[in-house]
Amino acid sequence: MLRSEGEEIDNTGNTLDFKWGKLKGKTREGIQLYESFMLDKVEYCLYDCVYLQNEDESKENHIGKIVKIMDSPNNQRKVKTVWFFRPSQVENWLRERQVAFLVHEIFLASGEGRGVANINPVEAIAGKCYVVCTSKDIKNRQPSEEERRKAEFVFSRAFDVREFTFLDKLDDIISGIKVEHFFNSKEWSALSGDQERKEVENPKSSGSEKENLQAPIVQGGEDTKLKSQGVLYHSGSLRSTSFEETVRLGSSTKPKIRCKDAGALSGFHASQDRTIDRRIFSSEFPSKRAKLAGKEADPKPAGEKGRKDDRVILSKRPTKFVDRGATPELAQDKGTNTHAQYHNIREREKDSARHDRRLSTTITTEKQLDHSERREGAIDFVGQHNWISSTLNHNDKGTMLLNKEASEAPQQNKMIKSDCHTVEAQKVDKTKWFKEFTWKDKMDCARSKGTLVRLQNLDPSYSAAEIEEIILTYLKVRCTAKVSQQIKFTGPHNGQALLVFKTEEKAAMVIKQLRDRCLMLPNGRPLIAQREAPSVLPKSAKYYGNLTVDRIKHREQKDAVSTSHCAQPNTIEYELSLDWILYQKRSEASRQTLFEGHGKELATLKAQLKQY
Amino acid sequence: MGNSTEEYAAFEEKVKRTVYIDNLSPLVTDAVLKTALGQFGTVESVQFIPNYVEPKNIPQCALVVMQTEKQAKAIIFEMSNFPFMMSGMPRPVRALPAEVKMFADRPIKPGRRITCQWLDPSDRNFDVAQKLKEVTQRHAREASYLLQLQLEEEEKLAAEQSETLKTNYKKCEMLESLFSDGSHGRLAYRYNLKVTDD
Numbered sequence: 104m105l106r107s108e109g110e111e112i113d114n115t116g117n118t119l120d121f122k123w124g125k126l127k128g129k130t131r132e133g134i135q136l137y138e139s140f141m142l143d144k145v146e147y148c149l150y151d152c153v154y155l156q157n158e159d160e161s162k163e164n165h166i167g168k169i170v171k172i173m174d175s176p177n178n179q180r181k182v183k184t185v186w187f188f189r190p191s192q193v194e195n196w197l198r199e200r201q202v203a204f205l206v207h208e209i210f211l212a213s214g215e216g217r218g219v220a221n222i223n224p225v226e227a228i229a230g231k232c233y234v235v236c237t238s239k240d241i242k243n244r245q246p247s248e249e250e251r252r253k254a255e256f257v258f259s260r261a262f263d264v265r266e267f268t269f270l271d272k273l274d275d276i277i278s279g280i281k282v283e284h285f286f287n288s289k290e291w292s293a294l295s296g297d298q299e300r301k302e303v304e305n306p307k308s309s310g311s312e313k314e315n316l317q318a319p320i321v322q323g324g325e326d327t328k329l330k331s332q333g334v335l336y337h338s339g340s341l342r343s344t345s346f347e348e349t350v351r352l353g354s355s356t357k358p359k360i361r362c363k364d365a366g367a368l369s370g371f372h373a374s375q376d377r378t379i380d381r382r383i384f385s386s387e388f389p390s391k392r393a394k395l396a397g398k399e400a401d402p403k404p405a406g407e408k409g410r411k412d413d414r415v416i417l418s419k420r421p422t423k424f425v426d427r428g429a430t431p432e433l434a435q436d437k438g439t440n441t442h443a444q445y446h447n448i449r450e451r452e453k454d455s456a457r458h459d460r461r462l463s464t465t466i467t468t469e470k471q472l473d474h475s476e477r478r479e480g481a482i483d484f485v486g487q488h489n490w491i492s493s494t495l496n497h498n499d500k501g502t503m504l505l506n507k508e509a510s511e512a513p514q515q516n517k518m519i520k521s522d523c524h525t526v527e528a529q530k531v532d533k534t535k536w537f538k539e540f541t542w543k544d545k546m547d548c549a550r551s552k553g554t555l556v557r558l559q560n561l562d563p564s565y566s567a568a569e570i571e572e573i574i575l576t577y578l579k580v581r582c583t584a585k586v587s588q589q590i591k592f593t594g595p596h597n598g599q600a601l602l603v604f605k606t607e608e609k610a611a612m613v614i615k616q617l618r619d620r621c622l623m624l625p626n627g628r629p630l631i632a633q634r635e636a637p638s639v640l641p642k643s644a645k646y647y648g649n650l651t652v653d654r655i656k657h658r659e660q661k662d663a664v665s666t667s668h669c670a671q672p673n674t675i676e677y678e679l680s681l682d683w684i685l686y687q688k689r690s691e692a693s694r695q696t697l698f699e700g701h702g703k704e705l706a707t708l709k710a711q712l713k714q715y
Numbered sequence: 716m717g718n719s720t721e722e723y724a725a726f727e728e729k730v731k732r733t734v735y736i737d738n739l740s741p742l743v744t745d746a747v748l749k750t751a752l753g754q755f756g757t758v759e760s761v762q763f764i765p766n767y768v769e770p771k772n773i774p775q776c777a778l779v780v781m782q783t784e785k786q787a788k789a790i791i792f793e794m795s796n797f798p799f800m801m802s803g804m805p806r807p808v809r810a811l812p813a814e815v816k817m818f819a820d821r822p823i824k825p826g827r828r829i830t831c832q833w834l835d836p837s838d839r840n841f842d843v844a845q846k847l848k849e850v851t852q853r854h855a856r857e858a859s860y861l862l863q864l865q866l867e868e869e870e871k872l873a874a875e876q877s878e879t880l881k882t883n884y885k886k887c888e889m890l891e892s893l894f895s896d897g898s899h900g901r902l903a904y905r906y907n908l909k910v911t912d913d
Contacts, residue, residue: 543765560851563816566823577831588764589816590776591737594858597851598816601767621834621844629834629844631851646740646774647866647873648806650880667751669797670807675883679805679876680798686872687738687809690865697861701854708850711843 120144121225123174137172140180142225147172147182150284152234152256155184156227163189164229166209166256170220170280180225185278185285186212187234188262196267209234209256211285213270213277214263220278234258236286238273243286250287542585549603550635554610556582559631561598562624563589570600573630577622580609591691594698596705601635610634627709648683720825726818731784732759733813734791739775742802751801752779755793756786764817773862778813787812805876 124139124146139148147153149172154164167184174180187209190197197204212219235246235254251257261270261277273282549555561570570584587599604610616622617632624630670677734752749758759780766773781787791810793799798807815821834841893899903910 546767559855560848564821564824565829566821567819568823569827569829573829573831577833585767586819586821587767588819589814590764590766590773591735591811592773592858592862594854597855597858620836621838621841621848623832623834623840623844625829625831627847629848629851630831631848646742647869648738648876649740649742649803650805650873650877667747667754667799667801669793669799670805675880676800676805677798679880680800680807682872682876683738683806684798686868690868693865694858694861697857701857704850704854705847708843708847712840 121180124148127172133176135174137174140172140225142228145231147225147228147231150288152187152232153184154229154232155223156229163191166232166234167221167223168234168285170278170284171222172225173222181222182225182228183220183222185220185280186218187256187258188212193262196262196269200269202269205257207254207256208260209258210260210262210269211258211273211277212264213261213274214265216265218264232256238286240273240282240286242283244288246287545583545603546585546601553607553634554604555635556602556604556610556613557633557635558584558600558602559597559633560624560628561586561600561630562626562628563595563598565598565600567600570602573622573624574602574613578613578616580604580613582609582613592694594701596698596701602632627705627712650679719823722822723825726822727815729780730813730815730818732781732787734779734781734787735776735811735813735817736779736794736808737774737776737811738806738809739777739801740803740806741775743775743777747802748777748779751799752781752790755781755790757782764819773866778817806873 120141120143122141123137124141125137127136127138127149129135137149139146141147147169149169152166152168155167157164166187166189168187169182170185171183172181173183188211189209190204193210196202233253233255235250235257236243237246237251237257237259239259246254259271261273262268263270273285275282277285546555558570565586567584567586570586571582574580574582574584582602582604584603585601587593587601589595589598593599602610602613604613611634614632614634617630621629670680736748739748745761745763748761752758759782761780762778764776764778766776779790781790791812794808794810798805799810800806801808834844838844893902899910902908
């Protein structure tokens with residue numbers, strides 16, 4: 104029953120690196136309980152915190168604590184996990200209860216009911232998660248400063264899944280598990296510093312393959328530096344290649360698709376695929392960098408990079424073959440390469456170290472590239488650039504902090520983290536690229552930079568693409584346009600749009616041109632451009648006309664407020680609402696009159712235009 | 716070309732199924748709007764119209780795409796015949812048929828070529844064009860001033876109504892307290908009136 108083979112074939116035909124650890128006991132039903140297991144060369148022990156694959160891959164992974172490791176007679180390897188909630192998962196309740204929380208704080212599930220714990224297949228585990236308990240409970244060993252800094256997440260409070268409340272004190276028993284197990288373990292301090300090393304060198308970890316896992320020891324300080332540059336680099340490459348990237352992504356996801364085709368999509372698949380993706384990110388970027396650099400007039404770093412790249416690949420190959428045994432595809436197919444690499448942690452660490460180092464050298468060229476690309480008039484927009492970089496920087500602060508904290512943690516971990524980051528960023532760019540919120544950010548950014556221009560007197564039916572084309576044809580400048588949606592409060596004659604230019608000079612040029620000369624649109628509309636001044640919209644918009652009676656006691660009335668309904672003619676609200684309807688009609692009428700007047704005035708002026 | 720014509724036709728069809736709703740309270744969210752209009756049919760999507768160009772505090776507006784044109788028409792009919800409350804009383808929301816220019820993502824109208832013309836100061840039409848510019852800007856200012864006046868009016872109306880409501884509420888409260896502590900009986904006795912407890 105006990106499988107001691109390092110690898111075995113799971114039912115989807117893929118090899119799964121799995122190994123049981125120490126046997127803990129056996130239940131009456133014949134389920135064997137273990138204290139640890141190895142998955143993909145990482146040892147997971149009881150009460151470790153792990154990331155679990157979210158069913159919806161686009162969402163963040165779940166975080167849970169392993170409280171039971173089970174092997175049932177029908178070979179189903181399961182782990183029972185007690186969940187942690189990310190603030191985003193309990194956002195509503197945080198808001199409602201006005202609970203302040205730390206950026207990297209998570210909440211332990213507690214109470215009774217759904218959502219406290221689940222049993223999952225081990226394949227759903229996507230990696231380790233370093234969580235530190237900062238509870239002031241006397242039984243809790245207070246984490247050291249060091250541990251706090253290294254922690255990916257901290258928790259000290261629980262979230263009751265039934266009452267939807269936040270508890271400052273953890274219950275004594277959570278989902279049948281004593282609370283002590285949720286506190287920081289005593290031996291943690293010894294192990295925590297380096298999770299990878301813990302897995303490797305911890306003498307307790309039974310049957311660990313030491314030769315496989317020797318975490319490279321990198322100087323903490325330097326490492327942090329490299330790291331942060333790594334992150335910057337990632338954001339940089341995203342910034343400059345957002346469009347190309349999607350194409351590349353398309354090609355690089357090929358292996359992923361194939362993987363999926365190979366069998367039913369299991370949790371293992373998903374997690375493995377993701378790792379492949381990450382690998383692809385990190386391996387694709389540099390090579391592209393090198394290519395771009397080749398185009399550039401900066402041969403030295405380019406050559407250097409190229410060389411290094413080769414070396415990486417060269418150094419990767421032999422080990423791969425040794426390690427995995429060459430499958431026919433392996434050598435040719437990059438996807439498979441990464442697939443194989445994935446299993447070779449040591450190699451990966453070396454690689455990532457090298458990647459990082461190379462990144463630090465490329466960072467300057469990176470900037471130049473950026474500029475030149477802009478000059479070339481590539482399709483990317485300054486606004487987007489700035490926006491992405493600012494968001495990324497913003498995000499980076501978070502991860503960078505984490506990264507700094509994890510300065511001594513193994514490279515691999517961090518690499519994953521930063522890659523994760525890229526994945527996240529990529530997601531942002533894929534899913535929310537042109538949505539309102541992105542535009543708003545872009546607009547705010549452009550506004551503060553003075554590259555936002557407001558166009559007036561457009562035909563209200565023009566589309567954004569048409570406006571962009573007009574500007575490109577007649578002013579020879581590229582821009583991003585957004586038409587303002589005409590609502591009933593604005594005049595029907597005056598179509599407006601907001602344009603984001605790449606530089607302030609270009610914006611100024613356009614404004615000057617349109618001021619000194621006239622660009623006549625068809626139908627006698629001279630275009631007007633204005634710099635869009637920062638307008639301070641009050642955060643909470645005032646809205647008149649929602650009345651409530653102070654000290655309201657009538658329950659029915661209170662309930663009625665929250666539902667949408669047609670007012671009945673026998674109520675006070677009906678009577679009051681008539682006033683509002685009257686007002687609406689009146690204001691609509693006055694607007695109509697005003698706009699009609701405008702129309703007439705414009706028509707007389709237009710009549711003066713002489714035809715050619 | 717055929718593709719863009721099709722696209723535009725699909726868009727126009729969507730416009731027909733869409734209801735424009737304004738006078739919305741800031742408390743109204745996607746979900747509220749969806750449930751509210753869900754009473755009349757199937758809501759396909761809800762989009763709030765962001766206010767980028769108007770500096771004023773105008774009430775929220777939204778575009779709600781329904782499944783069929785009939786549903787959209789029904790909503791407009793109901794809402795213009797009965798005051799419809801959403802997330803607050805007594806100011807009703809207003810529903811109107813949507814128009815092409817209300818959409819941010821309107822596609823290019825097929826077959827339209829926009830040709831513009833630069834006018835230099837020496838051009839004979841230049842003065843008129845400059846005047847047109849001025850007039851347009853003045854119009855924009857006028858519209859925005861009107862909006863401001865209307866907002867002030869709203870405020871006044873709301874204040875008046877709140878006063879009325881308060882007075883009414885006070886009256887109701889007083890009556891209730893009279894009935895509950897039995898004062899009404901004594902008053903009736905004092906004024907020699909007959910009251911029946913029912």
